[in-house]
Amino acid sequence: MSAIATADPRAHQTRVVEVWDQLWTNQPTDARDDELLSRERTSRRWRLIVDRLTQTFGRIRGLRTIELGSGRGDLSALLAQEGAAVTLLDSSDRALDQARTRFDRLGLSAEFRKSDLFADTAPHDRFDVALSSGVIEHFRSEQRTRAIQSHRDVLRKGGMAIISVPNAHCPPYRIWKAWLEIRRCWPYGYEEPYSRGELIRRARDAGFQRTEVRGFGFRQAMADQLAPLFTRRHTRQCTPDSALDDSMGLALVLFGWKS
Numbered sequence: 675m676s677a678i679a680t681a682d683p684r685a686h687q688t689r690v691v692e693v694w695d696q697l698w699t700n701q702p703t704d705a706r707d708d709e710l711l712s713r714e715r716t717s718r719r720w721r722l723i724v725d726r727l728t729q730t731f732g733r734i735r736g737l738r739t740i741e742l743g744s745g746r747g748d749l750s751a752l753l754a755q756e757g758a759a760v761t762l763l764d765s766s767d768r769a770l771d772q773a774r775t776r777f778d779r780l781g782l783s784a785e786f787r788k789s790d791l792f793a794d795t796a797p798h799d800r801f802d803v804a805l806s807s808g809v810i811e812h813f814r815s816e817q818r819t820r821a822i823q824s825h826r827d828v829l830r831k832g833g834m835a836i837i838s839v840p841n842a843h844c845p846p847y848r849i850w851k852a853w854l855e856i857r858r859c860w861p862y863g864y865e866e867p868y869s870r871g872e873l874i875r876r877a878r879d880a881g882f883q884r885t886e887v888r889g890f891g892f893r894q895a896m897a898d899q900l901a902p903l904f905t906r907r908h909t910r911q912c913t914p915d916s917a918l919d920d921s922m923g924l925a926l927v928l929f930g931w932k933s
Contacts, residue, residue: 697861698745698768707776714748718890719807719927723749723836724756726886726929727803730834734758737802740828742791743809747773747784750805754782761801765790791824792817804828807838811865818872823880826932835882835930840867841889844924873928882930890925 702710714720727734735757741750744762746769754760754777762773762784770786777784789796791809810821825835840847847867854860870887877885 695766695768698766698772701772701775704779707779711748711751715752719838719925720749720752722888722927723805726834726836730931731802738800739803739805740797740801742804742806742825742828744773744806745769746776749807750784751776751780751782753803754784755780758803759783761785761787761797763787763789763796791821796824796828798827799830801828802830802833803836804833805836808840810837811839811867812863814864814866818866819876819879822876822882822928822930826881826930829932831932833932835877835928835932837873837877837928837930838925839873839928840865841924841926842867842869842872847924868926870926873926877928877930881932883933884931886929888927888929890927 724734727737731737734753737753737758738761739750739753739758740761740763741747742763744750744764745766747760747762750760750762750773760783762770764770764773765788767788770788773784774786787797804825806825810818813821822835822837825837829835844867851860851865870889873887874885
């Protein structure tokens with residue numbers, strides 16, 4: 675989302691929806707979908723999530739989870755396979771249609787809700803876990819705090835938020851993003867990564883009293899982001915079928931507990 679000169683947050687939100695609706699016109703093959711889920715299942719992020727959920731709740735089976743800005747619901751699919759009762763919330767019909775197709779193919783159950791993070795229709799005080807990945811960095815100014823607060827709003831007392839964002843201090847991510855922007859191939863619109871300090875500060879402003887931030891491994895980020903620059907893979911960044919396939923590089927994961 676290129677810079678938008680407007681004081682109306684809803685105008686920005688509309689632009690966010692338009693950008694992602696365009697991206698969600700492309701659907702991976704079943705084989706590619708299985709590959710993406712397998713990559714997530716073996717990632718450090720997923721291991722961290724499983725570890726924190728197990729420590730906090732003693733189990734995953736039976737937990738009520740909601741993925742905000744879910745897209746196709748990578749994390750929700752893995753949680754459903756572990757026995758969680760999952761809800762996917764997204765403002766894009768196309769994303770939710772792809773999510774339904776994926777869950778049907780995998781034989782998984784889920785609730786699908788069309789809404790944005792700031793809508794009054796989003797469910798409140800209901801879930802054990804609220805998650806998002808690659809969502810809140812697409813907002814500006816105080817909407818960044820409000821996007822984090824939307825995770826807290828849907829949690830019951832004692833619930834946990836898990837928020838994954840690109841790291842502002844990750845050189846591979848910065849190089850990858852700048853390279854695509856120079857080539858006018860950057861598909862994700864406005865995106866401002868987070869530092870560890872900003873993420874913690876905004877989480878506390880949003881009402882989380884207990885927080886923890888963990889980072890991904892640097893070596894994996896180098897492999898994900900720099901390798902495409904020196905291989906033929908970089909040309910695929912401009913094609914619709916690969917726009918959502920590459921990782922965001924070194925990321926920060928916020929764990930926040932609602933008191």
